[in-house]
Amino acid sequence: MSPTEPSTSGPIIETAGLTRTFTVRDGVRRRRLTAVDDLTVTIEAGEAVGYIGANGAGKSTTIKMLTGILVPTRGTVTTCGLRPVRDRRRLARQVGVVFGQRSQLWWDLPVRESFRILAAIHDLPGDVERARTGELVDRLEMAEFLAIPVRQLSLGQRMRAEIAAALLHAPRLIILDEPTIGLDVLSKQRLREFLVAERATHGTTLLLTTHDMGDVERLCDRVLVVDRGRLAYDGDLPGLGRTTGAERVLVVDLVAPSPDLTAIPAARHLDSEAHGLRQRLAFDPDLTTAAKVFAAVTERVDVRDFTIAEPDIEDVVRRLYARQASG
Numbered sequence: 001m002s003p004t005e006p007s008t009s010g011p012i013i014e015t016a017g018l019t020r021t022f023t024v025r026d027g028v029r030r031r032r033l034t035a036v037d038d039l040t041v042t043i044e045a046g047e048a049v050g051y052i053g054a055n056g057a058g059k060s061t062t063i064k065m066l067t068g069i070l071v072p073t074r075g076t077v078t079t080c081g082l083r084p085v086r087d088r089r090r091l092a093r094q095v096g097v098v099f100g101q102r103s104q105l106w107w108d109l110p111v112r113e114s115f116r117i118l119a120a121i122h123d124l125p126g127d128v129e130r131a132r133t134g135e136l137v138d139r140l141e142m143a144e145f146l147a148i149p150v151r152q153l154s155l156g157q158r159m160r161a162e163i164a165a166a167l168l169h170a171p172r173l174i175i176l177d178e179p180t181i182g183l184d185v186l187s188k189q190r191l192r193e194f195l196v197a198e199r200a201t202h203g204t205t206l207l208l209t210t211h212d213m214g215d216v217e218r219l220c221d222r223v224l225v226v227d228r229g230r231l232a233y234d235g236d237l238p239g240l241g242r243t244t245g246a247e248r249v250l251v252v253d254l255v256a257p258s259p260d261l262t263a264i265p266a267a268r269h270l271d272s273e274a275h276g277l278r279q280r281l282a283f284d285p286d287l288t289t290a291a292k293v294f295a296a297v298t299e300r301v302d303v304r305d306f307t308i309a310e311p312d313i314e315d316v317v318r319r320l321y322a323r324q325a326s327g
């Protein structure tokens with residue numbers, strides 16, 4: 001391998017002391033704002049990592065530095081063995097990015113034309129293009145809207161098309177910014193299933209920012225929490241739950257009104273509505289499971305329907321920040 005070839009072994013992302021500051025106006029005065037502060041992190045090929053934090057915590061700024069859009073103020077960053085700013089074009093061949101409001105699609109063209117143009121930009125040979133487009137159209141269920149101009153797509157359809165566009169060249173690393181935001185439950189589920197399958201088939205590394213705990217839970221085996229630019233947590237999701245004491249909530253709709261379900265083992269009755277027809281029970285996922293709590297409920301009453309409310313990410317992050325502030 002020549003020294004300029006991107007490395008295919010070793011970590012896929014490696015940062016050391018990565019820092020970015022901005023000068024912002026504060027009335028008439030100017031001050032330095034540290035958006036990303038001394039971030040040192042290594043992500044190995046094949047990992048699926050959730051990058052979470054409150055609004056303004058520094059997630060987008062980090063992604064911009066990882067992909068070469070923004071120059072770091074200090075520290076180093078290597079993505080797919082390349083220096084992102086210097087090697088931005090070569091990096092683009094290895095990374096697929098779906099980022100905020102930025103679209104890779106041509107709004108007035110049918111979806112399939114955008115795919116053709118992108119395949120040409122990536123120099124995909126005809127047979128590779130056909131096979132990959134076919135795979136993505138199939139897995140993302142896009143056949144019925146391939147001929148429609150992008151501007152006429154629904155949000156869910158457009159997100160699928162954006163993801164296909166970013167993945168057409170089968171990148172080693174996919175970076176997704178809020179991939180399921182605004183999608184209905186079914187679209188969310190399909191998109192998550194697709195990402196799981198893509199990773200299983202191609203061994204792709206996944207880095208995603210999200211405010212949706214369900215995304216992290218279903219897609220990620222590692223979570224990084226950033227707080228005011230600093231890395232506040234690096235570990236798995238159950239560990240984050242343990243650290244913050246985040247509870248989950250089982251909501252049950254009963255067939256008939258019932259007294260409060262206060263005696264369910266390892267669960268805490270939160271509240272009841274409509275004479276006990278709907279009840280909410282909180283439980284610690286470290287001490288029990290949703291299935292056990294549900295089974296204990298069905299032993300006592302007839303259940304018509306149920307949902308499990310996941311902890312809100314902002315809540316988890318708030319708890320983590322509060323814990324850090326107190327010691």
Ligand SMILES: Nc1ncnc2c1ncn2[C@@H]1O[C@H](COP(=O)(O)OP(=O)(O)OP(=O)(O)O)[C@@H](O)[C@H]1O
Binds near residue numbers: 022033035054057060
């Ligand atoms: N170009 C810029 N000039 C000045 N300040 C900036 C710039 N870009 C980001 N910032 C500031 O840096 C901080 C981190 O912003 P960033 O967009 O990285 O956060 P984020 O975690 O992605 O937030 P969100 O979840 O809202 O997208 C914020 O205080 C933001 O206002």
